[in-house]
Amino acid sequence: LIEMHELTRVYQLGPQDIYALRGVDLNVGHGEYLAIMGPSGSGKSTLMNIIGCLDSPTAGKYILDGTPVESMKDDELAAVRNKKIGFVFQTFNLLARTTALQNVELPLIYARIPRAHRRELAEEALNAVGLGDRMHHQPNELSGGQRQRVAIARALVNKPSLLLADEPTGNLDSQTGREILDLFRALYNRGNSIIIVTHEDDVAKEARRIIHLRDGRVLD
Amino acid sequence: LIEMHELTRVYQLGPQDIYALRGVDLNVGHGEYLAIMGPSGSGKSTLMNIIGCLDSPTAGKYILDGTPVESMKDDELAAVRNKKIGFVFQTFNLLARTTALQNVELPLIYARIPRAHRRELAEEALNAVGLGDRMHHQPNELSGGQRQRVAIARALVNKPSLLLADEPTGNLDSQTGREILDLFRALYNRGNSIIIVTHEDDVAKEARRIIHLRDGRVLD
Numbered sequence: 001l002i003e004m005h006e007l008t009r010v011y012q013l014g015p016q017d018i019y020a021l022r023g024v025d026l027n028v029g030h031g032e033y034l035a036i037m038g039p040s041g042s043g044k045s046t047l048m049n050i051i052g053c054l055d056s057p058t059a060g061k062y063i064l065d066g067t068p069v070e071s072m073k074d075d076e077l078a079a080v081r082n083k084k085i086g087f088v089f090q091t092f093n094l095l096a097r098t099t100a101l102q103n104v105e106l107p108l109i110y111a112r113i114p115r116a117h118r119r120e121l122a123e124e125a126l127n128a129v130g131l132g133d134r135m136h137h138q139p140n141e142l143s144g145g146q147r148q149r150v151a152i153a154r155a156l157v158n159k160p161s162l163l164l165a166d167e168p169t170g171n172l173d174s175q176t177g178r179e180i181l182d183l184f185r186a187l188y189n190r191g192n193s194i195i196i197v198t199h200e201d202d203v204a205k206e207a208r209r210i211i212h213l214r215d216g217r218v219l220d
Numbered sequence: 221l222i223e224m225h226e227l228t229r230v231y232q233l234g235p236q237d238i239y240a241l242r243g244v245d246l247n248v249g250h251g252e253y254l255a256i257m258g259p260s261g262s263g264k265s266t267l268m269n270i271i272g273c274l275d276s277p278t279a280g281k282y283i284l285d286g287t288p289v290e291s292m293k294d295d296e297l298a299a300v301r302n303k304k305i306g307f308v309f310q311t312f313n314l315l316a317r318t319t320a321l322q323n324v325e326l327p328l329i330y331a332r333i334p335r336a337h338r339r340e341l342a343e344e345a346l347n348a349v350g351l352g353d354r355m356h357h358q359p360n361e362l363s364g365g366q367r368q369r370v371a372i373a374r375a376l377v378n379k380p381s382l383l384l385a386d387e388p389t390g391n392l393d394s395q396t397g398r399e400i401l402d403l404f405r406a407l408y409n410r411g412n413s414i415i416i417v418t419h420e421d422d423v424a425k426e427a428r429r430i431i432h433l434r435d436g437r438v439l440d
């Protein structure tokens with residue numbers, strides 16, 4: 001599913017070059033469940049953004065499902081991001097003046113799902129993360145962990161073949177976190193792929209494989 | 221230090237009344253280290269915001285250091301918020317177009333600390349959280365855990381007598397989290413008070429006492 005070779009991402013800040021990723025090699029098969037761990041600042045979110053086609057590498061190759069990502073046109077990239085991939089961002093990235101329900105409906109709008117069906121799928125996703133009684137709240141009317149769960153519901157609503165979750169339980173108590181991990185496991189059991197960034201060992205052991213980043217490199 | 225009696229906080233959302241806190245009683249002595257745990261949505265951040273004088277209760281009494289908070293004038297409240305209390309927000313709340321250093325200097329500007337000394341204290345706080353090489357980055361040029369650490373440095377820079385930390389290690393690997401908890405312990409050992417919201421048992425056991433919230437109430 002994912003082939004990455006010598007992947008490098010450099011940020012230029014004034015005179016300085018900051019290597020967020022330095023020559024990362026990574027292969028992920030279809031239907032895999034992978035955890036990525038590593039210290040704060042080691043490059044995990046940078047790697048996830050590149051995998052999710054939200055950022056491009058400075059150097060190196062990224063082949064997604066057999067296609068080199070740098071050769072994809074804008075509409076092809078948009079289709080991948082909206083239909084194949086579900087992304088739970090570390091900082092949630094919800095739309096502010098928009099209810100939880102409308103936030104979760106957004107990927108379904110891109111996927112041209114008809115309105116009534118869209119509403120039904122979004123309600124189902126919010127119920128699954130325990131927010132059935134918070135659907136019409138806007139993000140500033142929700143707790144931190146509730147916002148995180150709206151972001152999770154939005155990532156799952158399209159039943160993505162690749163779920164990318166960046167610290168998805170960082171703001172959740174262990175019981176609520178457990179319910180979320182059960183949802184992920186159900187997605188995985190249906191043959192989909194999951195890549196989860198986490199700093200918690202309990203969460204990492206949900207995955208079948210764990211890789212460790214440090215200073216922009218994968219440790220052997 | 222803190223006396224709370226029958227503290228209640230209700231949000232009105234259309235026809236609905238949402239009880240975020242229902243009759244909370246809480247006493248915290250000077251120089252205490254308290255952890256608050258509870259499920260997502262149980263009222264922890266709401267309670268912290270009231271303790272930190274950033275929100276007022278709908279009903280009930282809050283007495284801070286012998287003074288009823290509802291009787292404080294605006295300038296008195298501002299002085300308490302800026303000089304006595306350090307607050308690490310669950311969602312960081314950093315200023316966007318501002319460097320890490322400038323963000324950390326902000327409480328020192330309110331405290332009328334002269335410019336050169338201010339800079340020195342802010343640099344020291346950023347070094348203490350491991351961000352000596354990220355001082356001139358803006359929040360969007362930092363990782364999630366780095367932003368969290370800027371928020372922590374900003375809360376500590378005034379050497380507050382009451383530190384309120386809402387999920388301060390949620391985005392940190394265990395090593396970096398450990399360094400932050402050591403900073404908190406050092407503050408506590410100098411006689412200051414700490415209240416920390418956390419969903420992680422490892423973090424909660426740093427405290428001398430743990431209280432549990434559920435549905436806006438403190439469990440006995």
Ligand SMILES: Nc1ncnc2c1ncn2[C@@H]1O[C@H](COP(=O)(O)OP(=O)(O)OP(=O)(O)O)[C@@H](O)[C@H]1O
Nearest residue numbers: 141143144145146231240260261262263264265266
């Ligand atoms: N402005 C608001 N309007 C309506 N309800 C609100 C508002 N703000 C918060 N709430 C509700 O109040 C309850 C308590 O919120 P709070 O942020 O205190 O929870 P929490 O314990 O910090 O949760 P978490 O662990 O997820 O951060 C939640 O159920 C939330 O939906």
Ligand SMILES: Nc1ncnc2c1ncn2[C@@H]1O[C@H](COP(=O)(O)OP(=O)(O)OP(=O)(O)O)[C@@H](O)[C@H]1O
Nearest residue numbers: 011020040041042043044045046361363364365366
């Ligand atoms: N726009 C930018 N300009 C300069 N440096 C950046 C920029 N964005 C990120 N960085 C740096 O790149 C490095 C990797 O960031 P990244 O967000 O991938 O880390 P991370 O492993 O996700 O960390 P965390 O666990 O704290 O979320 C960090 O040291 C960060 O400071």
Ligand SMILES: [Mg+2]
Nearest residue numbers: 045090363364
């Ligand atoms: Mg990150």
Ligand SMILES: [Mg+2]
Nearest residue numbers: 143144265310
């Ligand atoms: Mg909270």
